[in-house]
Amino acid sequence: MIGVMDDDTVDRLRRVPSRLLAMANGHADRLVGGGLSGVGAHRWHFAVLATLADGGPASQAELSRRTGIYRSDMVAVLNELEQHGYVRRAPDPDDRRRNVISVTGAGERRLRELDALVTALQDELLAPLSKAERERLVDLLARLVSHHGGMPA
Amino acid sequence: MIGVMDDDTVDRLRRVPSRLLAMANGHADRLVGGGLSGVGAHRWHFAVLATLADGGPASQAELSRRTGIYRSDMVAVLNELEQHGYVRRAPDPDDRRRNVISVTGAGERRLRELDALVTALQDELLAPLSKAERERLVDLLARLVSHHGGMPA
DNA sequence: CTAGATTGTTAGTCCCACTAACGCAAGCCC
DNA sequence: GGGCTTGCGTTAGTGGGACTAACAATCTAG
Numbered sequence: 566m567i568g569v570m571d572d573d574t575v576d577r578l579r580r581v582p583s584r585l586l587a588m589a590n591g592h593a594d595r596l597v598g599g600g601l602s603g604v605g606a607h608r609w610h611f612a613v614l615a616t617l618a619d620g621g622p623a624s625q626a627e628l629s630r631r632t633g634i635y636r637s638d639m640v641a642v643l644n645e646l647e648q649h650g651y652v653r654r655a656p657d658p659d660d661r662r663r664n665v666i667s668v669t670g671a672g673e674r675r676l677r678e679l680d681a682l683v684t685a686l687q688d689e690l691l692a693p694l695s696k697a698e699r700e701r702l703v704d705l706l707a708r709l710v711s712h713h714g715g716m717p718a
Numbered sequence: 719m720i721g722v723m724d725d726d727t728v729d730r731l732r733r734v735p736s737r738l739l740a741m742a743n744g745h746a747d748r749l750v751g752g753g754l755s756g757v758g759a760h761r762w763h764f765a766v767l768a769t770l771a772d773g774g775p776a777s778q779a780e781l782s783r784r785t786g787i788y789r790s791d792m793v794a795v796l797n798e799l800e801q802h803g804y805v806r807r808a809p810d811p812d813d814r815r816r817n818v819i820s821v822t823g824a825g826e827r828r829l830r831e832l833d834a835l836v837t838a839l840q841d842e843l844l845a846p847l848s849k850a851e852r853e854r855l856v857d858l859l860a861r862l863v864s865h866h867g868g869m870p871a
Numbered sequence: 872c873t874a875g876a877t878t879g880t881t882a883g884t885c886c887c888a889c890t891a892a893c894g895c896a897a898g899c900c901c
Numbered sequence: 902g903g904g905c906t907t908g909c910g911t912t913a914g915t916g917g918g919a920c921t922a923a924c925a926a927t928c929t930a931g
Contacts, residue, residue: 580860581836581840582840582844582859583749583761583836584765585859586859590742591888593736594740597736612737624878625878625880636879637882637922639879660878680730687735702862703733706742707732707738709846710742710845714745716743767922778910779910781907788889789887789911790890791887792910812895814895815908816896817909817911
């Protein structure tokens with residue numbers, strides 16, 4: 566991650582938005598990544614499970630689009646989820662290129678567990694901000710992201 | 719099959735702060751990284767030049783601390799900057815372990831060029847936000863970063 | 872039917888934060 | 902002085918995440 570500099574040094578770098586984003590993202594990554602790996606999970610697992618739970622069964626390519634995970638990486642993620650019984654892969658009878666991915670009961674339980682953990686980690690991440698400030702931050706970031714096209718092309 | 723879902727569930731992923739941070743950072747990276755590479759530069763070059771210009775000559779280790787760039791990576795960055803004549807490496811007479819790094823005239827010109835470019839890129843990054851909103855975003859991010867302050871272990 | 876797009880998959884690239892270890896020099900503390 | 906610890910610059914290498922290339926199978930449009 567990008568480190569933090571001395572507090573009394575006022576240089577122009579300190580307020581460059583892209584740099585602040587990189588630093589904040591670094592901390593968030595360590596927090597969330599560390600927390601999830603502590604229970605043998607990965608952010609990708611959470612993203613896929615949550616997407617499936619919210620939008621219903623979908624093909625791998627569709628999941629890729631919704632989560633922003635490349636479909637080449639999606640394979641491994643689904644392998645792991647399937648291996649743990651959190652997810653089911655079934656051939657789509659209407660389109661034999663596709664697999665229909667759906668969550669299992671165990672997957673739903675796992676998602677609830679991960680969801681609670683992720684929520685707690687967000688809370689830790691945003692600790693210095695009030696509730697209103699957190700909402701403002703989320704709102705500003707969401708507007709940035711959606712302005713730049715949301716998901717990877 | 720689309721049932722009724724509450725908004726929390728629908729937006730579960732889209733509003734997770736760490737995720738928004740990652741996406742926003744991704745876009746920022748592409749923008750700034752792309753823009754800088756277009757003029758044969760790198761964010762690290764800008765960071766080092768700006769730090770030197772603002773804080774005066776410093777050792778490599780000191781530069782590492784101020785910029786957050788690992789001192790192992792700093793070597794290559796300074797090699798490149800030195801090769802282009804933007805920076806000078808001189809042995810520190812008071813501590814023969816150290817190199818004193820200082821900006822050259824060409825380095826100052828290069829910094830001005832990069833600074834203008836980076837500023838323009840920040841502007842593009844923050845395009846959807848008003849001036850007041852940009853300040854709020856920077857402020858919120860800065861508080862996050864400083865709260866989780868500290869160098870990598 | 873043919874040409875082109877899409878799907879799942881394998882493989883591999885590139886970049887970046889980060890670690891390990893080295894030889895050397897400085898600053899201790901007795 | 903002599904030993905010990907710490908900091909320095911440097912080289913090499915790890916690990917993970919974003920991303921691309923290519924392929925066989927399949928679907929879709931013209």
